[in-house]
Amino acid sequence: xxxxxxxxxxxxxxxxxxxxxxxxxxxxxxxxxxxxxxxxxxxxxxxxxxxxxxxxxxxxxxxxxxxxxxxxxxxxxxxxxxxxxxxxxxxxxxxxxxxxxxxxxxxxxxxxxxxxxxxxxxxxxxxxxxxxxxxxxxxxxxx
Numbered sequence: 306x307x308x309x310x311x312x313x314x315x316x317x318x319x320x321x322x323x324x325x326x327x328x329x330x331x332x333x334x335x336x337x338x339x340x341x342x343x344x345x346x347x348x349x350x351x352x353x354x355x356x357x358x359x360x361x362x363x364x365x366x367x368x369x370x371x372x373x374x375x376x377x378x379x380x381x382x383x384x385x386x387x388x389x390x391x392x393x394x395x396x397x398x399x400x401x402x403x404x405x406x407x408x409x410x411x412x413x414x415x416x417x418x419x420x421x422x423x424x425x426x427x428x429x430x431x432x433x434x435x436x437x438x439x440x441x442x443x444x445x446x447x448x
Contacts, residue, residue, distance in 0.1 A: 306330075306412070306414055306415070307327055307330065307412030307413060307414060307415070307416065307417055308412040308414075309324070309326065309411070309412045310409060310410075310411045310412075311324040311326075311409070311410045311411075312407070312408070312409055312410075312422065313407075313408050313409075313410060314406055314407055314408065315394070315399075315404060315405070315406055315407075315408060316391070318393065319393055319394050319395070319396065319399055320387070320391040320392060320393050320394070321391060321392060321394060321408055321410070321419065322389070322390055322391050323386060323390055323391070323392055323410065323417075324410055325390060327410070327412065327417060328386060328390055330349060331347070331349050331386070331417070332349050332350060332351075333385060333386075334350055334383055334384070334385055335347060335348060335349050335350060335353070335383070335384055335385075336348045336350070336353040336381050336382070336383055336384070337381070337382055337384050337392070337394065337395075337398060337419075338377055338378075338380045338381035338382070338398075339376060339377065339379075339380035339381075339398065339401045339402075340402070340418055342424075342428060343401070343402055343403060343420075343421075343424050344402055344418045344419060344420040344424065344425075345394070345398055345401070345402045345404075345418065345419040345420075346416050346417075346418060347384075347392075347416060347417035347418070347419060348415070348416050349415075349416075352415045352416060355415075356377075360373075360374050360377065360378075380397065380398060380401060382395055382398070394419070402419065402420065402421055402424070403421045403423070403424055404419065404420075404421040405421065407421070407422035407423075408420065408421060408422060409421075409422055409425040411425075
């Protein structure tokens, strides 16, 4: 399970260090794709396969389903870590997530998320994210 928050900086080639705590579970090959909320999602191969199988069941006749599948798969790329534990984030994904230099890598159970530091700070700003409101909605879902 991925948990925690780590701050890192992209190098001049667009690479970021994946926290050592996450490397083993991430595996030798993994998938990076466009995430929601202007971040990137990083999936170990086994979790990517679970998501892929779920997305395959969406009806091709549904316009929103087609758009969602296109969004996820068009931005996806298979990646590996170099010997220093870095991963290259392709230019199109850096642009999507607005990552120029400072980034935050967070563990979110079955995946990692990579955020620009500015986007992450804006997201967790108490004015934008009301934990009380979220807790109430989770209670409605039985959590």
